[in-house]
Amino acid sequence: MSANIIRLLPDHVANQIAAGEVVQRPASVVKELLENAVDAQSTSVKLIIKDAGKTLIQVVDNGVGMNETDARLCFERHATSKITRAEDLFNLHTKGFRGEALASIAAIAHVELKTKPEDAELGTHLVIEGSKVASQELAVLPKGTSILVKNLFYNIPARRNFLKSDKVEFRHVIDEFQRVALAHPNVAFEMFHNGSDVFQLPAGNLRKRIVGIMGNKLDEKLVPVHEQTEIAEIYGFVTKPEAARKTRGEQFLFVNDRFVKSAYLHHAIVAAYEGLLREGTHPAYYIYLNLPPNTIDINIHPTKTEIKFDDDSALYAIIRATVKHSLGQFSIAPVLDFNRNPELDTPYEMQGNASVKPTVEVDTNYNPFAEKSTSSFKPSRSIGGTAKPANWDTLYSNIPSSADEILSSGGHTVESELPSENLFSGQVSEEKQSNLVFQIHKKYIVSPIKSGMVIIDQRRAHQKILFERYMNIFQNKNSSSQQLLFPLQLYFSASEIIMLKEMQTHLSELGFVFEKIEQESIVISGVPVGISESEASIVLEDLLNDWQNDLPDDTEVLQEHLAKAMAQSLALKSGTVLSAEEQQNIVNSLFACPDPQVSPFGKPTYVIQNIEEIDKKFIL
Ligand code: ADP
Ligand code: MG
Secondary structure, eight states: OOOOOOOOOOHHHHHHHHHHHHOSSHHHHHHHHHHHHHHTTOSEEEEEEEGGGTSEEEEEEOSOOOOHHHHHHTTSTTOOSSOSSGGGGGGOOSSOOSSOHHHHHHHHSEEEEEEEOTTOSSEEEEEEETTEEEEEEEEOOOSEEEEEEESTTTTOHHHHHHSOOHHHHHHHHHHHHHHHHHHOTTSEEEEEETTEEEEEEOSOOHHHHHHHHHOGGGGGGEEEEEEEOSSOEEEEEEEOGGGOBSOOOOEEEEETTEEEBOHHHHHHHHHTTTTTSOTTOBOOEEEEEEOOGGGEEOTTSTTOOBOEETTHHHHHHHHHHHHHHHHHHTTOGGGOOTTOOGGGSOOGGGTTOOOOOOOOOOOTTOOTTSSSOOOOOOOSSOOSOOOOOTTHHHHTTTOOSSHHHHHHHTOSOOOOSSOGGGTTOTHHHHSOGGGOOEEETTTEEEEEETTEEEEEEHHHHHHHHHHHHHHHHHHHTOOOEEEEEEEEEEEOOHHHHHHHHHHHHHHHHHTOEEEEEOSSEEEEEEEETTOOHHHHHHHHHHHHHHHHTTOOSOHHHHHHHHHHHHHHHHSOOTTOOOOHHHHHHHHHHHHTSSSTTBOTTSOBSEEEEEHHHHHHHTTO
């Protein structure tokens, strides 16, 4: 008979395994500790972290505290004061209920707990290492609880190595902090990182809390939302459509004061903006739903951000209608007219100028029947000319003027199967090349070549040109900056400001000149050559967006991201009318790039239609 091989795991091993689910990173600890503090009815909560939480996370609250026995018990697995029966799961009013968090955290970090309930004389000071109590003593303490978590994953090197850079982990911590702080505006929150103050949020109303986190500038853009129906109460704020941004960051949905993710309800909110948003922009929202706890199930995900609703299609309809109503009430809808032709708008620099009567010169010698007019008549201002993007010419300085010149200079080796080396030679070059470009449908540039014709996607081509240009600037560190006439103040949320500070050196290399970086805004006095003043904020927003998506800390990779983001935001759009000269510039500059056939995003920049293929179409 074979021996028994099944054994019960020792508690500390079981806890470590459970910790794998509860604690993925410092931010998970932050979330659990903050939620415990809120559950303990605190009115003031302080979060202190070091090195993005990898070295130290401390949460200090003024809540109900724990007595000596509870202080020991709270580190046991399935130890909770929040539910006693399975039925309680359907009537939850607290954040926690699993009784797993503290046990898990204590299994993978050094933990120190100081706690005292209001009515006790003395409090308890407990030190725990690897799930084992290292010391316990009585201590003089204020009412409330302080939990200190040091050296996260000290005993699981694989997990510790798996952590991302401080920058990324810090970002996650801020996310969790914001979620809890936004869910509880009536509780004061503070946050400190490496000794400096990140957030100071006094208790107040929801609007104050949102503005406290996202910056004062947001205040005027908030539209209140409120509706009470039989199945749910919905309230909160959405932002005006014109405040929509390219970044998707600030979208918060709370159900019974718990941050949740629901793609379905997100869709309902965004659907309320139908027809009001510029393409590719996202509104910010802070929407709160209150529902009877027995009509939701938050238990389907261990980290509890996903949620199931009994009647989600009714909720969808209510949310969409409520948000739509609010947007309408604030007479936002009619302001935007998407069929408007922006070319007919008064350019910014001309606004406020008194209109000048056009002067008409009449050429009295003009004879319409003469063979060749000797007229000197010229309209005093050209009407309907194509709008030239700002600084267009500077984009193409130092660029050879014809494709032949480029190709003969042998500047770049083109590793393409496409015959780009001889693209423009042959018959075509005998004629005057510069005339042989045509723009079609305001998005493609077509030009005859030896083997047929080349069709260039103008936007992708321009992306490629800009990308190469910025990469060149980075690598040669010869970025130049253009001084702004008036320093430009741009507003960002506190967390964005922190990211901007981290990017500062790279951005300066690019040509941004930072005058001041403050709590909620930055002042720049110079921007990279080639960017206009109005484009500066778009570029920075795009960069922040990229930055949030876990950028590695490698300078070269970063440079590439910056160059891509700038190319992306600054490349001319499809739908832009180009003059013959501009078209020619695109063609020349594109073929001066290494690998001209692919855009920085890996898409084809041009296609070639062979003459044989064209011939074939005419055979029948
Ligand atoms: P849960 O929150 O799911 O109950 P935890 O492991 O997070 O599980 O906490 C265990 C218990 O410890 C809680 O139920 C609560 O009674 C107690 N506790 C934890 N943190 C605090 C705190 N900051 N103040 C008072 N009691 C706390
Ligand atoms: Mg908890």
